[in-house]
Amino acid sequence: MESGFCSPRTEAFPAGLRVLVVDDDPTWLKILEKMLKKCSYEVTTCCLARDALNMLRERKDGFDIVISDVNMPDMDGFKLLEHVGLEMDLPVIMMSVDGETSRVMKGVQHGACDYLLKPVRMKELKNIWQHVFRKKIHEGKDVESYECMREIQMIMSRSDEFDDGHQLNGGELGATRKRKDMENRRHDDQELVDPSSSKKARVVWSIDLHQKFVDAVNQIGFDKVGPKKILDLMNVPWLTRENVASHLQKYRLYLSRLQKENELKTSEGMKQQDFTCPAGSLGFQTSTLIHPKDAANCDLKYTGNNMLLIDMGTRICREADKKGTVSILPMDLKETSTSNFLDSQRANVSSQTILSRPFNYQSSQSNTTSQKWNEAPMEQFKQPPKQEPEPYALLEDDFSHALQSAPQHLVQVDLQCSAYSVGPGTAVPERDKPGSVMITPVRSQSRSNHSQIVNPETSDAISNFKVGMKNQMVGLNCLNDCEPIQQKIFTVGDSSLGSQVGCAYTESIGLQDIDLLDYYNSELIDELETSYYADLGLNWDNDCDSVQNPFVDQSLFTARAEASGVCYPG
Amino acid sequence: MGKTVRGQWHREILSSPSLSLSPMGGWQRNKGWSHSVTFTRMERNPLQRQVAYMRRSLFDQGYLDEQFVQLEDLQDDANPNFVEEIVTLFYTDSARLIHNIEQALESRPLDFIRLDDYMHQFKGSSSSIGAKKVKNECTQFREHCSARSAEGCVRTFQQVKQEHTILRRKLETYFQLARQAGLAN
Numbered sequence: 001m002e003s004g005f006c007s008p009r010t011e012a013f014p015a016g017l018r019v020l021v022v023d024d025d026p027t028w029l030k031i032l033e034k035m036l037k038k039c040s041y042e043v044t045t046c047c048l049a050r051d052a053l054n055m056l057r058e059r060k061d062g063f064d065i066v067i068s069d070v071n072m073p074d075m076d077g078f079k080l081l082e083h084v085g086l087e088m089d090l091p092v093i094m095m096s097v098d099g100e101t102s103r104v105m106k107g108v109q110h111g112a113c114d115y116l117l118k119p120v121r122m123k124e125l126k127n128i129w130q131h132v133f134r135k136k137i138h139e140g141k142d143v144e145s146y147e148c149m150r151e152i153q154m155i156m157s158r159s160d161e162f163d164d165g166h167q168l169n170g171g172e173l174g175a176t177r178k179r180k181d182m183e184n185r186r187h188d189d190q191e192l193v194d195p196s197s198s199k200k201a202r203v204v205w206s207i208d209l210h211q212k213f214v215d216a217v218n219q220i221g222f223d224k225v226g227p228k229k230i231l232d233l234m235n236v237p238w239l240t241r242e243n244v245a246s247h248l249q250k251y252r253l254y255l256s257r258l259q260k261e262n263e264l265k266t267s268e269g270m271k272q273q274d275f276t277c278p279a280g281s282l283g284f285q286t287s288t289l290i291h292p293k294d295a296a297n298c299d300l301k302y303t304g305n306n307m308l309l310i311d312m313g314t315r316i317c318r319e320a321d322k323k324g325t326v327s328i329l330p331m332d333l334k335e336t337s338t339s340n341f342l343d344s345q346r347a348n349v350s351s352q353t354i355l356s357r358p359f360n361y362q363s364s365q366s367n368t369t370s371q372k373w374n375e376a377p378m379e380q381f382k383q384p385p386k387q388e389p390e391p392y393a394l395l396e397d398d399f400s401h402a403l404q405s406a407p408q409h410l411v412q413v414d415l416q417c418s419a420y421s422v423g424p425g426t427a428v429p430e431r432d433k434p435g436s437v438m439i440t441p442v443r444s445q446s447r448s449n450h451s452q453i454v455n456p457e458t459s460d461a462i463s464n465f466k467v468g469m470k471n472q473m474v475g476l477n478c479l480n481d482c483e484p485i486q487q488k489i490f491t492v493g494d495s496s497l498g499s500q501v502g503c504a505y506t507e508s509i510g511l512q513d514i515d516l517l518d519y520y521n522s523e524l525i526d527e528l529e530t531s532y533y534a535d536l537g538l539n540w541d542n543d544c545d546s547v548q549n550p551f552v553d554q555s556l557f558t559a560r561a562e563a564s565g566v567c568y569p570g
Numbered sequence: 571m572g573k574t575v576r577g578q579w580h581r582e583i584l585s586s587p588s589l590s591l592s593p594m595g596g597w598q599r600n601k602g603w604s605h606s607v608t609f610t611r612m613e614r615n616p617l618q619r620q621v622a623y624m625r626r627s628l629f630d631q632g633y634l635d636e637q638f639v640q641l642e643d644l645q646d647d648a649n650p651n652f653v654e655e656i657v658t659l660f661y662t663d664s665a666r667l668i669h670n671i672e673q674a675l676e677s678r679p680l681d682f683i684r685l686d687d688y689m690h691q692f693k694g695s696s697s698s699i700g701a702k703k704v705k706n707e708c709t710q711f712r713e714h715c716s717a718r719s720a721e722g723c724v725r726t727f728q729q730v731k732q733e734h735t736i737l738r739r740k741l742e743t744y745f746q747l748a749r750q751a752g753l754a755n
Contacts, residue, residue, distance in 0.1 A: 024691075025663070025691070025694060025695050026659055027656060027660045027663055027695055027698040027699070028695070028698045030655075030656060030659060031656060031698055034644045034649065034652065035644060038644060038646075069694075071687075071690065071691065071694070097690070097693055097694035097697055098690065118697050119636075119640070119698065122640060122644070
């Protein structure tokens, strides 16, 4: 792997475009390098995807565009594509000798901005700058806007020189600028004039900022959420709609990917879950969890998980759930024939899965077996630390702090095996134990449950949970009523389950007014925590062994669902 | 072929069905199977003529395709032997790929998916230098993989290797000739 010198762009666009080429074929690598050099681009080559990612991470603003082959030995080209899009937000061009429509479509779906067929012609490479240019126009980050405009103007002034000409005319540019003006709150001359306010400065999603974001999303209601609304609520003057939108998008992808990974990992039966969930991910909006519109109670409140699910996350999760969560509890839900439930639970699922992330569920006893179950859901959110700590480092860095600062106790993982949804046959085939980690709001009174409080050490998600939980407490109390399962809230992984439970609970409880935003109510949390701990004595194995009435659970939920009008499957 | 006194250019009637020399000395595609009248750069010595002839025949006989021209276009003062370097790189790397396939062909039962994968790589690599015939054989091989025909795979692989070797020899000769012609210039 050769490394070129990646300096900040100094040359007139598009000359000096900093390209990173990734291809395992040394012959092609050399050819492409030569071709790109002939286009006056600055080329860096790499034959391994991992190395490429490292390089990209090391020099965050060292490249303008990435060209990658689809078939590579160490990592799938599409996966690399996802990573780059998510972490660095650079345009990526895919290449392959295989031009099958399905492959091309896959590339586009994963976010490739172009797909070239090998053998690649020089003229095709000549125009790759358009992707960089296009992104600049559309991105409109505050700090960069000035740079963008400058570059756009530069390009326009040179448009006559370009062979292909430009379609961009003054009107368009003006429109773009206007749009930016309207949306950029910080768009004032002083800041713009300073070119050294490098275009590199991207919005840093600090814990506070992220928290505001989450709060806003929560307040709006998941289904109604949109970048503009979030922005308005957040009331952060210098933030733009684009910042919010791109943050959402990235997070969504991130979560969906985690979801997939989680599923994958669950099947591998990982043992210890170390959930360090970035605060961001933990911010679940309960509302988002549940289809807000659908079940009045449900949504919110979905149960104790008051997790404020980041808008993105939920959405992602939702999608992921469609394939993922559902798959996690496939049996279950199917068995219960609650297809509706599944659907409605999607939202929940997503949130729940997210929740699972931060929890380190404790229970020494339950470690092994119960973990399996938990693992699956947890897996999703398990930070992919060993393997890929970096990819989401950005998020984590931003969020983890918040989490840590929050008091932990809240998270309760109910390791009841009964996973109602899981039913006797755990939803996840691989799990022997139909343990479901349920995160129930910590409710001091309703102790009958067996929620296990997540290890306080995982402050991460817990804090979020707590907040949510607290609100749910009311609901939880009601849970007591539902004897058999009590609070078998399926959490994390089984969002569907969780949601189910949650909904059921809320229903009975009539948690309509749970204030989801009330996160850090440490008092409540403390209270809950102690009580729970006392009551819980989580014991996965034990619980699992004596499987409690899964069916009862189901019916319970069903009944509740029906009662509340929530559409639970089955 | 007549040579003009002063000019570098003279007419030559080429009857290549697919390719002909463009006025600027490169190759251009003919639209049909007609004779084309084009100009060719004057070859000062017979060696150069020979090189040009050999080059043309490589294209005519389908050993090389357009990609080779692309490589030639990339050759410049910074990389005066670019084409030869690329071809050398290809042959070095493809030896590895061939070895992989050979090994895979020895295992029983045959892992067609793996074979297809290897061949996909090999085909991609061959496309880099414009090795047309080799590529075609690769395609055949992959078809046999899809059909799960062990006999077909083994047979076509022999053809792949054969074409691979033939091309190498021809290109080696070609480059040698070109070097001599260049020196003689």
